[in-house]
Amino acid sequence: MRSQFGYGAKSQIKRIYQQIVLFGFMAVLVVACNHSSVSETSTSTNCRRVDHLAGETCIPLNPQRPVVLGVPTMANAIFLGVKPVGTILYFDQKAPPPYLEGKLEGIQIVGTGNQPNLEKILILEPDLIIAMNDSELSYDQMSQIAPTVVDNWYGYSDWKEHFNFVAEVLGKTEESKQVWAHYEQRIQELRQALxxxxxxxxxxxxxxxxxxxxxxxxxxxxxxxxxxxxxxxxxxxxxxxxxxxxxxxxxxxxxxxxxxxxxxxxxxxxxxxxxxxxxxxxxxxxxxxxxxxxxxxxxxxxxxxxxxxxxxxxxxxxxxxxxxxxxx
Incomplete structure (x- = not known):
């Protein structure tokens, strides 16, 4: 028994198992890619084209299952009335900042920092992915899962521009005007109080x-x-x-x-x-x-x-x- 199922045999079995898992994952990814391509071609009248950092993408008119690869993006979507199905976090999920308390329920975590997990994203079956240019996944990888747009994020000095980008992608430009009106109102109230x-x-x-x-x-x-x-x-x-x-x-x-x-x-x-x-x-x-x-x-x-x-x-x-x- 030792000679048949020793260390070398176990290693070989492990490698075969890993190859099977990898093959299965890639097969699912190819199916997702083909489905996405067919869907975009056959429903081009039900999507709209958006220019972004990585090019031009036809995205759903009314995304229902977006995955967002950034905490600012996630909070922007929530403020616009859209709850993403998945996001990455920069902080401990059990201890979110006070402004996000109670708002993360129902959102799956697909990674931390700028390291999203491709398999977790795929399982969620998103109809849209919103990424920033610091993501460690390539655009080709993400766009094989769902229509993907990438914003040119230069840091927190671009927070207003990023919000407007997310609003445009989600088809929430009218709602974004209300958000900015609320922000300006609060600024003026504070100015007056000071x-x-x-x-x-x-x-x-x-x-x-x-x-x-x-x-x-x-x-x-x-x-x-x-x-x-x-x-x-x-x-x-x-x-x-x-x-x-x-x-x-x-x-x-x-x-x-x-x-x-x-x-x-x-x-x-x-x-x-x-x-x-x-x-x-x-x-x-x-x-x-x-x-x-x-x-x-x-x-x-x-x-x-x-x-x-x-x-x-x-x-x-x-x-x-x-x-x-x-x-x-």
């Missing part, structure tokens, strides 16, 4: 994460919201590629000097530990905002959300700390 009290105040933003310090500058997601509200930023936090400036602890005084500091901290032990260590740094404690007790911790996934749902939550934070705090 009045002239912050006209000469510098608002600084520090991100405590990933073994370094950084600042979300003017062209970041939160930076754009602060700018729309009319809040002034320190000169050291002007625009930068990707909306983020990373710096060493020695530059705390130079990069974080401001009358108010919003500290963006992730909901994990490492970030919270790093923030506690920062509080003990002599350079940090020399900052005027620290000495005046005007350092406000906020949620990282929210302040880097890159979508109108998260923007609503950021505006809530600004009301909480700058308006309600001012009145108390």
């Amino acid at each position: 009045g002239d009290n912050y006209q000469d105040i510098d608002v600084s933003v520090v991100r405590v994460c990933c073994n370094n310090l950084a600042s979300d500058v003017k062209n970041s997601f939160s930076g754009i919201i602060l700018n729309d509200v009319g809040l002034r930023r320190p000169p050291s936090q002007d625009s930068a590629p990707g909306g983020l400036v990373i710096f060493s602890e020695e530059l705390i005084a130079e990069k974080l000097d401001g009358d108010i500091i919003f500290a963006i901290v992730d909901d994990d032990d490492d970030s919270e530990k790093a923030f506690e260590q920062l509080k003990n740094d002599p350079l940090w404690n020399k900052l005027e905002a620290v000495q005046e007790g005007k350092v406000y911790p906020v949620n990282l996934a929210t302040w880097r959300g890159g979508n109108p749902l998260a923007a609503d939550a950021v505006i809530d934070d600004l009301f909480k700390y700058l308006v309600a705090g001012q009145e108390s």
Whole structure:
């Protein structure tokens, strides 16, 4: 028995099994590809062509089962009244940011970060895939499963443009006008509530994460919201590629000097530990905002959300700390 079913034989059986599984998966993929091609050809009158980063694609007029490969894309779809059947996440599924609590039910997770799982996507039988250009799957792979569009995502400084792209793809351009009207209304309400009290105040933003310090500058997601509200930023936090400036602890005084500091901290032990260590740094404690007790911790996934749902939550934070705090 040993000679027949030893290590070598087991390895060979394992390889044969893996080949069978792979062959079966590829066969399903080919069928999906052929079905997609036939469907697009035979129902061209029931789809519309959309230009995107990877070319032109005929997509369903009213997608019912979209898979989205980005948290901003997912939140955009939800805000437009479309619940995706699948998404990738950048955070722990069990601990979503507050602005997404209760909104992920019924959405299957098909990967993390920028690494979607092709097999999981295929099982969901989507009628549309919305991807960003940082996905590790190729356009050819995704388009074999369902009509696929790719947005040219340059980072969170493009969050407004990405929302408009998603609205166009989902056929929700009219609904998108209502979303932007809501956003503008909230911005104006906050401007009115702030009045002239912050006209000469510098608002600084520090991100405590990933073994370094950084600042979300003017062209970041939160930076754009602060700018729309009319809040002034320190000169050291002007625009930068990707909306983020990373710096060493020695530059705390130079990069974080401001009358108010919003500290963006992730909901994990490492970030919270790093923030506690920062509080003990002599350079940090020399900052005027620290000495005046005007350092406000906020949620990282929210302040880097890159979508109108998260923007609503950021505006809530600004009301909480700058308006309600001012009145108390």
